[in-house]
Amino acid sequence: MEAHQPAQSEPAHYPDLAGQVVVVTGGSRGIGAETARGFARQGAAVAVIGRDATALTAVSEDLRSLGAKALAVTADCTDAAALARAAAAIEHDLGPVGVLAAFAGGDGAPIATVRESAEHWRSVVDANLTATFLTVSAFLPGLVARGAGSVVTMASTAGRLPSGASAAYAAAKAGVLMFTRHLALEVAGSGVRVNAVAPGAVRTERTAARMPADVQRAVAAAHPLGRLGEPADIASATLFLASCASSWITGQTLDVSGGRVIV
Numbered sequence: 109m110e111a112h113q114p115a116q117s118e119p120a121h122y123p124d125l126a127g128q129v130v131v132v133t134g135g136s137r138g139i140g141a142e143t144a145r146g147f148a149r150q151g152a153a154v155a156v157i158g159r160d161a162t163a164l165t166a167v168s169e170d171l172r173s174l175g176a177k178a179l180a181v182t183a184d185c186t187d188a189a190a191l192a193r194a195a196a197a198i199e200h201d202l203g204p205v206g207v208l209a210a211f212a213g214g215d216g217a218p219i220a221t222v223r224e225s226a227e228h229w230r231s232v233v234d235a236n237l238t239a240t241f242l243t244v245s246a247f248l249p250g251l252v253a254r255g256a257g258s259v260v261t262m263a264s265t266a267g268r269l270p271s272g273a274s275a276a277y278a279a280a281k282a283g284v285l286m287f288t289r290h291l292a293l294e295v296a297g298s299g300v301r302v303n304a305v306a307p308g309a310v311r312t313e314r315t316a317a318r319m320p321a322d323v324q325r326a327v328a329a330a331h332p333l334g335r336l337g338e339p340a341d342i343a344s345a346t347l348f349l350a351s352c353a354s355s356w357i358t359g360q361t362l363d364v365s366g367g368r369v370i371v
Contacts, residue, residue: 119149119344122351126151129202130350133185133243134212134262136163138312141170142339143209143346148176150347155179155198155205157191158212177202185212185239191246205250207350210243211262213280214314216273229276236280240287248295255299258350261288263306265365281306285361292359301358303349308365310337332367 130147134140135156141163144154148171155178156167164180171178179201183190198205213236219228240261251257266273267281285304292302309315309327315336319327328336345364348354363369 122150122347122353124352128152128206129204130154130207131198131205132209132211133157135167136160139339139342140211141167143343144171146343146347148174153177153202155181155202157181157183157194159184185243186234188242191242195246204254205247206257208247208259209346210240212239213262216266216277218272219274221275224274232276233280237283240284251300252295252298257300259302260346260349261304263304263361265306265308265368268306268369289359296358303358304361305342305345306361306363307342308337308368312339
């Protein structure tokens with residue numbers, strides 16, 4: 109098999125995820141949508157949160173076609189009040205939340221620091237780091253009160269290594285990593301686990317639209333495994349961290365980056 113071709117295999121099965129209520133923010137497309145599908149295939153009830161109501165509805169219909177209970181909730185993850193309403197609606201319609209995938213964020217486009225505005229810095233930090241904090245804040249009290257649950261946050265190789273991303277994005281994702289570690293230690297005694305996934309370059313709809321084929325090849329070559337990631341790669345890692353298969357793992361960052369972080 110050529111190095112740039114992802115291996116085909118049967119998805120892992122995590123019986124403990126069946127019947128769980130799972131929340132995925134940033135769930136309207138890309139990694140978030142594929143992660144939501146992964147949970148649905150495990151038998152979980154899944155709520156997807158995002159700002160694009162049309163896209164969220166399409167994803168929720170897709171989840172139902174997989175046999176899952178599903179709910180689409182339109183909310184801005186930088187708005188604490190909107191997230192509080194979303195949390196209440198999800199618990200009312202689906203039940204107590206057991207897994208949170210705080211995946212909203214993005215905008216890692218390269219901008220030289222000498223040209224980065226204060227407005228752009230604040231926007232990127234809010235969309236990635238503040239949104240993660242506010243999302244966790246909306247759902248964590250319920251997890252702690254029930255004495256169980258798993259939180260998975262969305263970091264990036266940009267938060268692990270200097271890269272072509274903007275300094276704002278790199279700093280925000282590094283902040284997500286420390287927030288994850290801090291929170292994991294803080295809530296470990298309550299039975300809640302908190303881990304992060306840190307993807308490398310992933311071939312999402314946005315990547316395909318913005319990155320010409322020759323650039324995709326060059327970026328793939330920078331990863332030791334010789335290819336871009338796929339949303340399913342990140343979804344698989346998230347399912348593992350959410351399940352009892354990782355029951356003695358907390359406060360960790362799982363680099364899903366084709367070996368990029370080791371070089």
